[in-house]
Amino acid sequence: MPGAPQSEVQDQATSLNRPFIDNMNGQGSWSESFWNRFLNNGGDQALSDGSHTLKMEIRPYVKTETVKAGEVIASGSLKLNVVRNPKIDISNIVLNKILPYNGFSISKEKYDTEKIKFLKGSIDEGIFKKINSIVVIKNSGILIEEYFNGENRATLHDPRSVGKSFTSTLMGQAIADGYIKDESEPLKAFYQLDQFKNFSTTKEQITIKDLLTMSSGFDGNDEDSYSPGNEENMYPASDWVKFALDLPFQEKLNHRWHYFTAGVVVLGDIINKSVPNGLKKYADEKLFKPLGIKHYEWQYTPQGVPNTAGGIRMNALDFAKYGQLYKNKGIWNKKQILAKNWINSTFTKQNQITGRKDEYYGYLFWNKRYKSNRKLYEAYYCAGNGGNYILIFKDQPLVIVITASAYGQPYAHSQVDKMVQEFILPAVMGNK
Template sequence: MMRLPVFIFLQLFITGLYAQQKDLVANQGITSDLHRANLGRILFTAQNIPPSALQQKDILKEYTLTNKSNLFMTAFMNNSITNYLHGLSPDLTADSLVKAGNYQFALFVDGRLVYESNLYPGAPFKAVQDTATLISKPLIDNEHEGVFWSQYYWGRFLSHGGDSALTDGKHLLHMQIRPYIQLAAEVKVGEIIAEGDVLLNVHRKPEINIAKVQLHPVSPYPGLDISKDKFDSVRIKEMKANIEEGVFKHINGVVVLSKGKILIEEYFNGDDRYTLHDPRSVGKSFASTVTGIAIQEGYLKGEQQQLKEFYDLHRFENYTAEKEDVSIKDLLTMSSVFDGDDGTNSPGNEENMYPTENWVKFALDLPVNLTRPKTEWHYFTAGVVVLGDILNKTVPGGLEKYADLKLFKPLGITQYEWPYTPQHVPNTAGGIRLRALDFAKYGQLYKNEGKWNGTQILTREWVAKTFTKHKVIPGRKEEYYGYLFWNKQFNVAGKQLNAFYCAGNGGNSIFIFPDQPWVVVITASAYGAAYAHPQVAKMMTTYILPALLNK
C-alpha cells in the first residue's frame, strides 16, 4: 500500500476537517502558489517579507538566533478565523463569533509546550477576521519594537519559560495555531489549522571582555555637579556591555545621582545627554507635582475636593451620584469608581480614549464600576487626564505656563516638550519629553523633600503624602501606590532597599531611595514589550544597586 507523505496527509486532513462545515463568510481564498504548496504550514523568515514576495529560498530551516536577530512568521491557512469559529459554534452569527473567539497560539521548544495563549477576541478588525487566510507578523523585530501583538506574544513566551528554554545551543522551535471560542464558562478549542518549526542555533550569551569596556566620563550639568563617591565600576561595565550586545534591549540612558551629584551617566542607541526622551507614563507623576504646588498656593483647596466642584456631571453620560463624590485624591491614587482599567478590556481603557475627540468627556461619560471594591487600585490613565484638565482650568495662565513657572524654571529645566490632548491641554497621561539628567533633577527634588537650591518648590508635607503607601497594587507582592508614584522594595545583597518611583511604558523609570543617597533614571524605548520593566528590574538588582552598595 502506498503511503502519503506526512505533510500531504496533514494538508488533506485539515482541508477535509473544516470543509465539512459550510462557510459562513467569503474568505480571500488561496493567495499564491506558495500558499497552496504550504497549506496548513507556518514558515519562518529572518526578514519582513510580504507574503506576495515570499519565495522558497527565504524560508528558514535553521537559523542562528542572537540578541540582535529578527524573526518573522507567515501562516498559510485554508480558511478565515470566522469560518473556523463557525465550525466550533455553528449557531452563532459572524459578529458574535469574532467577539467570542480568535486564534490560539502555542510555542514548543524541543517538543515541550512552553507557552500557549489565546489572542483576544476582536483583533484584528472584523473584515480581516472574515477574509484573511494567512497571518504574517513579526515575532522579533528589533527595529520596530512593540508594534504588533505578535511581538508581545513572543515577549510573554520568553517570560513564561522561553528564556530559560532557549539556552545557548541548538533547539527546535515549533509553533501551532488553533481556533478557540469562549462559550459561557467553557473554552472550546479546535484542531490545528497551521503549524511549523525552525531549528534555532541560539547564541544569546555574549562573551564580554571587561578590559575593553570604557565608562563615559562624567562632566557637570547645569544644577548638577560631579560626584566623587565610589562605586563598583566593573558591575557597571558589565551592564554597559550587556546593553551594547542587546541582552538588555532598547535602553537609551542610565543616570545615577549620589547625594545630588552625577555619579554615573551612560547613553545608548544614539542618545546623549541632550536628547529629549519620551518616558510615556513617567509623565503622570508631573501631574501629581503640579497638584501639590497648586494646593500649596491656594488654587486648589486640597486633594479632598470632588469632581462636582469642577464639572456639572449631569451633562455627561451614565450619571450617578458616585461620580460626584470622586475626589482629586481618588485620581492621584487611581482608586476612583469609574469603570476604567488599562490592564483589562474595560470601557475606560486608555486605548478606547485616544481615538475620541475629547478625552475629558470620554472619562466623565464612563459608567461606574460597582462590582470592584470601592477603594481598590486600578490603573486608570483617563483619570489623570481629568486631573490635568482640572489643573489647567484652575491655575493662573493654564497648566503649561504654570508648570513652567513653578516647576521647570526653578529646576533649571529649559528644554522640554509637552504632548497635548485634542483640546491642546498638556497631556498628563504621559509623554512629556525631557533630558535624562533633567528627569534626574526631578527625582532629586523629591529626594530633597521638595527643596531645590534652597527654594522649597514642594512642601515637605506633599512629598510625604506622595511617598505614602496609599494603595496596595493587586496581584503584586508588597507593591504599593502613592500620589501617582509607585513603591516597591529591592532585595539586594541581603538588604531591603525601599524605592518610590515613576514608571512608563518601555521600561522608563525614575527611582528615588528615601533611605539611600541615590536617584536612578533609566530611559528606554522598548515600548509595548513584555520584557521592558522586567529587564529594568534585572539591571537594578544585578548591576546598578550592587555597584552602589559595593564601594
C-alpha cells in the same frame, strides 16, 4: 487574538494576514509579540545553549472562565541556535566621562566600575534591549551617566507614564497656591456631571484623591482590554475628558486600585482650568524654571491641553533633577519648591497594587523594595511603558533614571529590575 494591537482586531477581525517576519515593512511586531509571549511563559527557561526547534501553532480559542481551544489551523517551525551568555570583554569598554551640568555637582564617590562596564557591554550585546540611558545620582552628584542606541545628553526621551507623576506634582503645587482647596475636593466642584453620560450622585463624589491613587469608581482599567475605560478606547476619542466623565460608576472598583489613565487626563484638565494661564505656563513657572529645565516637550490632548497622562519629554539629567527634588523633600537650591507635606502624602502607601505582593501606590507614584545581595532597598518611583523609571530611594542618598523604548514588550520592566538589582545597586552601594 493575543498580539493584535487593537481591541477591535482582537474581537471582530475574521481574516488576518501577517507575514511572520517582515521588519522592513513594519510588520515585525507580530512575530516579536509571539516571541516575547513564548519567552515569558516558560520559553526563557527552556532555551538552554545549543540547537532547538521552535514550533508555532495557531488555534481558534474562546476565553470565558477557562480557555477552550480548537483544532490547529496553521503551524510552522524555526531552527534556533541559542547562545545564552555571550562573552563580554570589559577591557575594551570605556565609561562615559562626566561633565558639569546645571544643578548637579560631579560625584567623587567610588563605585564598582567593572560591574557597570559589564552592564554597559550587556546592553551593547542586546542582553538588555532598547535601553537608551542610565543616570545615577548619589549624594546630589552625577555618579554614572551612560547613553545607548545613538542617544546623548541632549536627547529628549519619551518615558510615557512617568509623566503621570508630574501631574501629582502640579496638583500639589496648585493646592499649595490656593487654586484648588485640597485633594478631598469632589468632581462636582469642577464639572456639571449631569451633562455627561451615566450620571450618578456617587460619580459626583469621586475626589481628586481617588484619581491620584488610581482607586476611583470609574469603569476604567487599562489592564483589562475589555474595560470601557481602557486607555486604548480613549485615544481615538475627540474629547478625552468627556470620554472619562461619560464612563459609568462601578461600585466594585470604588476605593480599589486599578490603573486608569483617563483619570489622570481629568486631573490635568482640573489643574488647567484652575490655575492662571493654564497648565503649560503654570508648570513652566512653578516647576521647570526653578529646576533650571529649559528643554522639554509636551504632547497634547485633542483640546490642546498638555497630556498629563504621559506626555512630557526631557533629557535624562532633567528627569534626574525631578527625582532629586523629591529626594530633597521638595527643596532645590535652598528653596522649597514643592510642599514637604505633599511629598509625604505622595510617598504614603495609599493602596496596595492589585496582584503584587508588597507593592504600593501613592499619589501617582509607585512603591516597592528591590532585593540586591540579600539587602532590601525601598524605592518610590515613576514608571512608564517601555521600561522607563525615575527611582527615588527612601534610605539611600540615591536617585536612578533609566530611559528605554521597549514599548509594549513584556520584558521591558523585568529587565530593568534585573539591571537595578544585579548591577547598579551592587556597584554603587558597595555590595559584594
